Amino acid sequence: ENGIQRPKGHKVSFHYNSHVEDMHFGKTHPMKPWRLTLTKHLVLGHGLQYAMDTYEAVSAGTDEVRKFHAPDYVDFLRQVSPKTFPELCKIPRFTRAIPPKHEGDSVELGPYNLSTSPGADCPVFDGMSEYLFLYTGATLAATHQLTSGACNIAINWSGGLHHAHKAEASGFCYINDIVLAILDMLRVYARVLYIDIDVHHGDGVEEAFQRQPRVMTLSYHRYGPYDETGHKFFPGTGDLEDIGLKGTPGEHFAxxxxxxxxxxxxxxxxxxxxxxxxxxxxxxPSAIVLQCGADSLGGDRLGQFNINIKQHGECVAFVKNQHLPLLLLGGGGYTARNVARAWCHETAIATDNKLVDKVPYFVPRIEAFKGRAHGDEKMYPSFERLHKNECKDADLEYMVKKLEHD
Ligand code: VJV
Ligand code: CA
Ligand code: ZN
Structure with missing residues (x-):
């Protein structure tokens, strides 16, 4: 109807389960799973489902998640809810994972960096366990479509949670679906390239493969002091000098x-x-995983870049043009309307479609866009309030030269 067509010469599969939308990290927590509702409605409103094979995701199994994560951590995540949390915290098997309390800590941390305090990065919330295993299941299903040759590009916008460690939640991430996907891909592909355009450093994925020459990790991120406070931008890692674990086969592969x-x-x-x-x-590489975190867009609530949706999408197009099996994942993104616009646009890029330059007539829950004029909304809004530009061309040229050498 909007002229949406199936791509010629390649197949795209799209993995999603609407149950992830019902989750709330907490009233003012920046991570809003309903950005996925907005994304879905834009994708469906434009008719992009006709250009792909769409699959309803099912939960990942305990054994699948244990391929990377520690068995006790997986058991904890399976059972945890605000109701069970206090009791679980007393079980000796889990108390080992409670970090020591420091003077002046504002949030009380439980096992594995999880917390029921309102200001926590990784809160325990209702339905959390279902949510975690669902987004992981969607990533694993997408991965399977790729490795079995059923498609050339597989998409899961609810995945891409790059900070989770083997036995610890970090930065809104609990299960590292990316690491699980790459481990699965290594059974089929000789070398996997991981690219991360989220505004934060992809530390969990880099760490997991720091000794592994068959996986190259490449992250673009904000780095340095956050603001005048002297605090570093989260997670504070990912220096130009970090190129994989020294003295292991993985050196030079990050x-x-x-x-x-x-x-x-x-x-x-x-x-x-x-x-x-x-x-x-x-x-x-024999295959590529691209984490498309949308917090690198201008106007993001947490990010500090001035990238427009057009350029964010051009990164996806550049990677797609390598014509290698490609797994597209979501990640951060805290200004929900822009996250949805970007990921819908990138779904169109993956399927070789051009979107009409207006919001589709049928967008359910239009109230989610409250506060924005709709009549002449453009797909590529430029951001009115730009972040102060501290990025110097000369430094970028130095970086490209240095990395070329590495
Ligand atoms: O900067 C941090 C860590 C602190 C300690 C915990 N407090 C809450 C914040 C400062 C040092 N964490 C970052 C985590 C960013 C995670 C990004 C994830 C991704 O996009 O890369 C992938 C999905 C951070 N920045 C901002 C906040 N946390 C933040 C957390 C809140 C909040 C406001 C800001 C948690 C709860 C509430 N408000 C109510
Ligand atoms: Ca990044
Ligand atoms: Zn991020």
Whole structure:
């Protein structure tokens, strides 16, 4: 109807389960699963479902999640809810994972960096267990479609939770679906390239494969002091000098692109295409995983970049043009309307479609867009309030040269 067509020459599969939308991390917590509702409604409103095979995701199994995560951590996540949390915290098997309390800590942390305090990064909330295993199940189903050859591009916008560690939640991430996906891909592909355009460093994925020469991790992220407070931008890792664990086969198989605040489209394109292009040339991957965190967009509640949806999408297009099996995952993104616009746009890119330059007439729950004029909404809004630009061209050129050498 909108001229949406199936792509010629490749197949795309889309994995989702609407139950992830019902979750609430807490009233003012920045992570809003309903951004996935907005994304779904834009994707369906534009008719992109006709261009892909769509699958309803089922929960990941305990054994599948244990391929990376510690058995006790997985058991804890299976059972945890606000009701069971206090009792679980007393079980000796789990108390080992309670971090020591420091003077002046505002949030009380339980086992595995989980907490029921309102200000916590990784809260325990109702339905959390179902949510975690569902987004992981969607990523694993997407991965399976790729590795079995059923499609060339597989998408799960509810996945991409790159900070989770083997036995610890971190930065809104509990299960590292990316690590699980890559482990599964290594059974079929000789080399997997992981690219991460979330504004935060993909530390959990880098750490998991720091000794592994068959996986190259490449993260673009804000790095350095957060603001005048002197605190570092989360998670504080991902320096230019970090290239994989020294003295192991994994040395030289991690790349980091630390970026100052305010980077714009032109600068980001220069960095992304320069570094990614060289990495692909040197590493010669058999498949690619792209984490498409949308908190690198301008106007994001937590991010500090000035990237427009157009450039964010061009990163996806650049990777797609390598014509390798491609897993597209979500990640961060805290200004929900822009997250939905970006991921819908990127679904269109994956399926070789161009979207009409207006919000589709049939968008259920239109009240979710409250406060924005709709009549002349553009797919590529430019952000009125830009972050202060501290990103100098000369530094970027230095970085591309340095990384080329690495
Ligand atoms: O900066 C941090 C860590 C602190 C300790 C915990 N307090 C809450 C915040 C400061 C040092 N955490 C970051 C985590 C960012 C995670 C990004 C995840 C992804 O996009 O890369 C992938 C999905 C952080 N930045 C902002 C907040 N936390 C934040 C957390 C809240 C909050 C406001 C801001 C948690 C609860 C509530 N408000 C109510
Ligand atoms: Ca990143
Ligand atoms: Zn992020």
């Amino acid at each position: 790349l980091n692109v630390p970026i100052p605040s305010g980077i714009d489209d032109r600068q980001y394109k220069f960095l992304f295409e320069g570094v990614t292009g060289r990495a692909i040339e040197a590493f010669n």
